[in-house]
Amino acid sequence: xxxxxTQIIQRANTTSQWNDPDTPENYKNxxxxxxxxxxPDDFNYKFNDxxxxxxxxxxxxxxxxxxxxCNHTEGTGLPMEHVWAYQLIKKIRNKTSKNIPYWNxxxxxxxxxxxxxxxxxxxxxxxxxxxxxxxxGLFRREYCLKTNNPNTWGLIYGQRPEINELFIDNNFKYxxxxxxxxIIDSIIKQNNTQMHCSMWRYTSEEDDETxxxxxxxxxxxxxxxxxxRDRARDTVHHGPTYHIELxxxxxxxxxxxx
Amino acid sequence: xDELNIFIKNRMNKSFPWSHMLGIVDANYVDNYESNKHxxxSHDFGYKFNDxxxxxxxxxxxxxxxxxxxxCSITEGYGLPVETVWxxxxxxxIRQKTNKNIPYWNxxxxxxxxxTQARHLYxxxxxxxxxxxxxxxxRFERRExxxxxxxxxxxxxxxxxxxxxDHVFIDDQFKYxxxxxxxxIIDSILKQNNTQMYCSKWKxxxxxEEELFIQENFPNFNFFPNDNIPxxxxxDGKHPGPLYQTATxxxxxxxxxxxx
Numbered sequence: 156x157x158x159x160x161t162q163i164i165q166r167a168n169t170t171s172q173w174n175d176p177d178t179p180e181n182y183k184n185x186x187x188x189x190x191x192x193x194x195p196d197d198f199n200y201k202f203n204d205x206x207x208x209x210x211x212x213x214x215x216x217x218x219x220x221x222x223x224x225c226n227h228t229e230g231t232g233l234p235m236e237h238v239w240a241y242q243l244i245k246k247i248r249n250k251t252s253k254n255i256p257y258w259n260x261x262x263x264x265x266x267x268x269x270x271x272x273x274x275x276x277x278x279x280x281x282x283x284x285x286x287x288x289x290x291x292g293l294f295r296r297e298y299c300l301k302t303n304n305p306n307t308w309g310l311i312y313g314q315r316p317e318i319n320e321l322f323i324d325n326n327f328k329y330x331x332x333x334x335x336x337x338i339i340d341s342i343i344k345q346n347n348t349q350m351h352c353s354m355w356r357y358t359s360e361e362d363d364e365t366x367x368x369x370x371x372x373x374x375x376x377x378x379x380x381x382x383x384r385d386r387a388r389d390t391v392h393h394g395p396t397y398h399i400e401l402x403x404x405x406x407x408x409x410x411x412x413x
Numbered sequence: 414x415d416e417l418n419i420f421i422k423n424r425m426n427k428s429f430p431w432s433h434m435l436g437i438v439d440a441n442y443v444d445n446y447e448s449n450k451h452x453x454x455s456h457d458f459g460y461k462f463n464d465x466x467x468x469x470x471x472x473x474x475x476x477x478x479x480x481x482x483x484x485c486s487i488t489e490g491y492g493l494p495v496e497t498v499w500x501x502x503x504x505x506x507i508r509q510k511t512n513k514n515i516p517y518w519n520x521x522x523x524x525x526x527x528x529t530q531a532r533h534l535y536x537x538x539x540x541x542x543x544x545x546x547x548x549x550x551x552r553f554e555r556r557e558x559x560x561x562x563x564x565x566x567x568x569x570x571x572x573x574x575x576x577x578x579d580h581v582f583i584d585d586q587f588k589y590x591x592x593x594x595x596x597x598i599i600d601s602i603l604k605q606n607n608t609q610m611y612c613s614k615w616k617x618x619x620x621x622e623e624e625l626f627i628q629e630n631f632p633n634f635n636f637f638p639n640d641n642i643p644x645x646x647x648x649d650g651k652h653p654g655p656l657y658q659t660a661t662x663x664x665x666x667x668x669x670x671x672x673x
Contacts (some may be wrong), residue, residue: 268594275597299590300581318581326559334528334594337535341601 163206163262174200174263177232177389184390192395193388198234205277208235209259212280217253218413219281220244221260223270223288225295227355227398228261232387237395242402243287243409250413258283264307266295271335272305278342285412286343287405288352288374293332293363296322329366336371343373351375351409353401379404416536418565421466421522428461452655453648458494465537468495469519472540477513478673480504481541483530483548485555486523487615490658492647497655502662503547503669510673518543524567526555531595532565538602545672546603547665548612549639553592553623556582589626596631603633611669613639613661637668 172195173179182195203211208229209222222228222240230238244257258281260273267290274286296308300318307313308322321327343350352374354360354367368376381401385394463471468489469482482488482500490498496505500519508515518541520533527550534546554570560578567573568582581587603610614624616639627636642661645654 272594272597275601278601297590299586300584301586303586303589305590321560321578321581324560326561326563330557330559330565334532334598337532338594338597338601341535341538341598341605345601345605 163202165206166202167204167206168202170199170201172196172199174231176226176263176391177387181389181391186386186390188383188385188394191388191390192385193232193234195388197388201235207259207262210256212256212258212277214256215254216256216258216281218247218251218255218285219258219283220247220255220285220287221258221274221277221281221283223274223286223290223352224259224261225265225289225291225355226261226263226392228259228289229263230261230398231263232389232392233395233398237398239289239398239401239405240287242398243405246402246406246410247413250410261289264295264309264312266291266297266307266309267293267332267335267339268295268297269305269307271338272297274342275338278345282346283348284346285409286339286348286350286352287409288350289401290352290354290367292354292360293328293366294323296328296331298322325362332363332366333370336367336374340371340373349375349409349412351377351405353377353379353404356380375408377404377408417466423466424462425466426462426464428459430456430459452646453492453494455648457648461495467518467520467522470516472516472518472537474516475514476516476518476541478507478511478515478545479541479543480507480515480518480545480547481534481537481543482519482521483534483546483550483612484519484521485525485530485549485551486521486652487551487658488519488521488549489523490521491523491652492649493652493655493658497658499549499658499661499665500547502659503665506662506666506670507673510670521549524555524569524572526551526557526567526569527553527592527595528555528557529565529567531598532557534602535598538605542606543608544606545669546599546608546610546612547669548610548634549661550612550614550627552615552618552620553588553626554582556588556591558582592626593630596627596634600631600633609635609672611635611637611665613637613664615639616642617644635668637664639664 202208228240235241240259248255294310297305299305354364364378381397384396387394462468488500495501504517556568557565559565612634624638627634643656645656647654
């Protein structure tokens with residue numbers, strides 16, 4: 156049987172100083188942005204009962220809000236408070252004065268397949284009224300092969316010779332992504348959920364954006380491009396400036412709901 | 414990627430006397446008819462498809478109780494008059510009991526897997542908004558995919574194989590994972606409309622593991638095994654005949670008649 160619920164249960168209720176690729180080795184890397192903005196002891200990663208970097212899911216919420224994403228949204232290399240999702244929920248809390256736990260289903264390296272699965276499995280608990288997502292590029296794939304634990308395939312990691320030709324094919328990519336978006340779309344319609352989303356853009360995600368925008372209108376997709384101005388502690392991911400700007404972009408689009 | 418594949422598009426609003434004309438090789442063509450024992454004459458029935466290419470009523474009709482059927486060739490009724498198909502027989506029982514106006518909406522497509530059924534349910538949910546879904550699922554190994562082209566193809570395990578994907582699609586864990594994704598789509602749609610679903614799975618090959626998978630992971634599907642069903646031949650000599658269809662309709666009716 157497939158281990159459908161989550162593969163991160165082993166880190167449930169733990170706290171760690173590092174979280175790959177936020178490693179002591181990467182921390183020492185030099186970037187063109189000068190000295191690392193953080194020191195090793197500035198923050199750590201605390202995971203909830205299910206292994207997500209956010210509040211526990213058994214809390215009451217006046218306005219259930221769920222965030223979806225990958226490393227950026229989980230906040231690899233950043234204190235949780237600096238992540239765009241956390242900043243956005245702070246703005247919502249400030250405006251509404253409501254009790255709203257921070258429920259973030261983002262996982263480092265996740266694909267849209269993983270995000271759809273997580274949203275599906277926790278939907279019964281969260282019943283979100285709002286979903287805000289920062290999708291990764293659609294080439295990332297979750298799959299099971301010769302094991303019942305889902306793996307992630309990406310263009311620059313997780314490659315396997317026996318699946319590469321199939322997974323790299325653009326048509327396969329869009330068909331599989333479509334399946335994930337059908338799950339998400341059906342869930343948001345279940346709860347009359349308002350969704351707003353964007354997608355990180357490094358190289359060739361314009362077609363992915365068009366696919367999303369043309370086929371899933373209820374996702375309220377908006378494009379964004381924010382230049383690298385600084386780096387996170389891992390020297391790989393965006394630093395705090397990107398997150399502030401992204402939170403503001405989301406806020407401009409959603410503040411009228413609150 | 415197109416919403417409906419070429420196979421379905423080619424038969425929208427058309428009628429055919431034999432199913433081999435629809436593009437499925439080795440099913441219900443004249444040679445099979447000649448060489449097999451059968452219950453039907455060659456001109457007893459044909460295949461008439463609706464505006465979207467499905468062998469059922471059009472989707473623009475009003476329905477007092479919206480009911481959708483899912484399945485593969487058995488539910489589409491290969492080798493059989495549409496009236497003898499289990500789905501049609503079940504609908505007749507429901508109509509009789511309720512005296513309601515209920516069109517026959519059957520999204521089954523021959524040869525298709527659960528992936529295609531999930532996608533079709535998603536696509537037509539907007540129009541049909543089913544209150545009931547009744548499904549007779551095929552084996553899990555059938556896969557819908559796109560590769561080196563935008564048209565959705567079906568990989569069948571025993572047909573439509575393709576060397577570049579065989580080694581992946583044949584893997585048991587790949588199969589369960591992809592099937593689970595399709596079931597997540599179906600399950601989420603059911604919950605959208607508070608739809609009641611009942612389903613079974615054809616059982617020509619013993620596969621209790623697949624049945625358990627549905628029962629354990631998707632309890633809302635109200636799965637029940639399709640055991641002890643007589644097996645006779647349809648006109649094509651490849652699919653089950655009218656006895657099998659009637660027994661399947663009766664099995665479903667026993668499970669669902671309290672709902673009407």
